[in-house]
Amino acid sequence: MTQMTRVRASSYALAAALLVGLSAPVAAAHPASHGHTSHHRIPFTAATVTASEDGSSFTVEWKAPGVRHVAVRAGGRTVASGGASGKVTVRGLPAADRQWFDLVPDRGQGLHLADREIRLDGAVNFRDAGGYRTTDGHWVRMGEIYRTAALDKLSDRDLAKLKRLGISVDYDLRTQQERAAGPDRVPAGSRYVVADVLGDLGGLSGLPASPEASAQLMVDAEKTMVSTPTAQKAYSTVFHGIADADGANTLFHCTAGKDRTGWANATLLTALGVPRETVMDDYLASNTYRAKENAATLAAMPPAQAAVYKPMLDVRPEYLNSGFQEVTSRYGAFDRYLDKALGLSHRDVHDLREDLLVG
Numbered sequence: 537m538t539q540m541t542r543v544r545a546s547s548y549a550l551a552a553a554l555l556v557g558l559s560a561p562v563a564a565a566h567p568a569s570h571g572h573t574s575h576h577r578i579p580f581t582a583a584t585v586t587a588s589e590d591g592s593s594f595t596v597e598w599k600a601p602g603v604r605h606v607a608v609r610a611g612g613r614t615v616a617s618g619g620a621s622g623k624v625t626v627r628g629l630p631a632a633d634r635q636w637f638d639l640v641p642d643r644g645q646g647l648h649l650a651d652r653e654i655r656l657d658g659a660v661n662f663r664d665a666g667g668y669r670t671t672d673g674h675w676v677r678m679g680e681i682y683r684t685a686a687l688d689k690l691s692d693r694d695l696a697k698l699k700r701l702g703i704s705v706d707y708d709l710r711t712q713q714e715r716a717a718g719p720d721r722v723p724a725g726s727r728y729v730v731a732d733v734l735g736d737l738g739g740l741s742g743l744p745a746s747p748e749a750s751a752q753l754m755v756d757a758e759k760t761m762v763s764t765p766t767a768q769k770a771y772s773t774v775f776h777g778i779a780d781a782d783g784a785n786t787l788f789h790c791t792a793g794k795d796r797t798g799w800a801n802a803t804l805l806t807a808l809g810v811p812r813e814t815v816m817d818d819y820l821a822s823n824t825y826r827a828k829e830n831a832a833t834l835a836a837m838p839p840a841q842a843a844v845y846k847p848m849l850d851v852r853p854e855y856l857n858s859g860f861q862e863v864t865s866r867y868g869a870f871d872r873y874l875d876k877a878l879g880l881s882h883r884d885v886h887d888l889r890e891d892l893l894v895g
Contacts, residue, residue: 577644577645577673577895578644578645578646578647578673578674578675578894578895579600579601579602579603579641579643579644579645580598580599580600580639580641580647580669580675581599581600581601581669582597582598582599582669583596583597583598583599583600583639583647583649583667584596584597584598584649584667585635585637585649585650585651585652586651587635587651587653591655592627593625593626593627594625594626594627594629594635594637594651595623595624595625595626596608596616596622596623596624596625596626596637596639596649597622597623598618598621598622598639598647599620599621600620600621600639600641600644601620602620602643603619603620603641603642603643603644604619604620604642605617605618605619605641605642606618606619606620606622606639606640606641606642607639607640608624608626608637608638608639608640609637609638609639609640610626610629610635610636610637610638611629611630615629615637633697633700633701634650634651634654634679634701635650635651636648636649636650636679637649637650645894645895647675647894648678648679648894649667649678650664650667650678650679652664652667652678653825654682654684654697654701656690656691656694656697657690657691657693657694658687658688658689658690658691658694658721659684659685659686659687659689659690659694660685660793660825660826660828660829661683661684661685661792661793661794661822661825661826662682662683662684662685662793663682663683663684663821663825664678664679664681664682665680665681665682665683665801665804665805666678666679666680666681666892668805668810668814668818669810669814670808670809670810670811670893671809671810671811672809673895674808674809674889674893674894674895675893675894675895676805676808676810676892676893676894677891677892677893677894679701679702679785680785680786680891680892681778681785681786681787681804681892682701682703682785682786682787682788683787683788683789683793683797683800683801684787684789684793684797685789685790685791685792685793685794685797685826686710686714686718686720686789686790686791686792686793687706687720687721687722687789688718688719688720688721689718689721690721694721695721695722695723695724696723698722698723698726699723699724699725701785702785703722703723703726703785703786703787704725704726704727704784704785704786705726705727705729705777705781705784705785705786705787706720706722706726706727706728706729706786706787706788706789707729707731707773707774707777707786707787707788707789708720708728708729708730708731708732708788708789709731709732709733709770709774709788709789709790709796709797709800710732710733710789710790710791710796711732711734711735712732712736714790714791715730718791729773729777731769731770731771731773731774731788732766732770733761733766733767733770733771733790733796734766734767734796735764735766743841743844743845744844745844746844747843747844747846747847749844750844750845750846750847750848751847751852751854753847753848754795754847754848754850754852754855755854755855755858756858757795757855758795758799758855758856758858758859758862759858759859759861759862761795761796761799761859762799762859762862762863762866762873762877763862763866768877768878771799771800771803771878772877772878772879772880774788774800775803775804775807775878775880775884775888776879776880776884778804778888778891778892779880779884779887779888779891780887781891782891788800788801792822792826792849793822793825793826794822794826794851795851795855798819798822798851798856799856799859801818801819802815802818802819802856802859802860803874803878804888805818806870807870807874807880807885807888807889808888808889808892808893809889809893812860815856816853816856819851819856820851820852820853822851823850823851826849830846830849830850833845833849834846834849871885
């Protein structure tokens with residue numbers, strides 16, 4: 537490991553340690569082959585389900601150029617309909633852990649979607665990794681891969697919900713110190729796997745000197761998640777596990793669910809063919825899902841300290857971009873990073889796509 541890599545790794549360990557110490561309390565068929573005719577493909581170019589704050593209503597939006605009619609179904613019945621594009625609000629559905637909607641077009645394959653966020657008592661930033669469209673018109677299946685922040689504060693009600701969601705494998709990306717301080721709570725019968733991104737890399741004490749230094753620390757930290765052997769081994773464990781999971785519902789997480797977890801999901805979505813703009817939107821969504829917790833953390837600090845700490849609570853485009861830049865610098869292309877750094881062969885990536893893409 538080079539001296540620069542050690543510095544970057546130590547910087548990231550510092551950021552991770554600070555986040556631990558200062559955090560506030562707290563779609564459905566297998567894919568058709570590329571050779572199928574257009575009537576077998578998914579006509580939707582955009583589609584989302586968004587729950588209201590109280591969970592009493594759901595907004596369903598879509599775009600499906602060339603389609604005349606789309607039926608929106610929930611619980612086996614049609615609850616709304618529209619044309620090639622639409623936005624409808626659905627109310628009065630029976631209570632459920634997740635409300636699933638089927639968007640059924642008059643031609644082509646439909647989509648099986650839910651709100652991305654899983655609302656829990658004891659964890660934030662818990663969300664589905666799926667529901668995104670790839671550059672070639674496939675969609676990432678929902679209900680199989682999840683990403684989240686720490687799981688040590690899950691309530692018994694949370695555990696029961698995750699059990700009903702079928703979570704069977706939990707990849708913990710945290711350090712030994714983090715795991716000891718806040719052991720995961722997982723549903724009975726779930727398999728727990730340590731995939732420590734930082735390993736035994738040491739941290740430093742104290743905050744950076746300025747907000748700019750904090751932001752640079754996070755930029756450098758993202759690079760370590762590409763370049764260090766411990767990170768490569770951890771992410772290799774996760775992705776080989778997902779590829780071999782044979783339909784098992786999986787989650788991966790770190791402490792805040794945004795940096796180590798953010799790179800994991802960015803890597804997964806990129807490997808599946810999701811465009812970079814969408815990958816970035818998914819990464820930046822941690823700012824939304826963590827907004828209340830981050831605000832509480834900063835409010836508990838003196839203003840000068842909060843200004844320095846805020847860049848480490850944020851996710852920013854330059855952070856994720858630095859990881860992709862490191863991939864390009866070291867490997868030239870993303871598929872070479874998957875192969876050379878993570879040991880994911882063409883067959884492994886093919887298996888991931890077979891399991892996780894629809895359409």
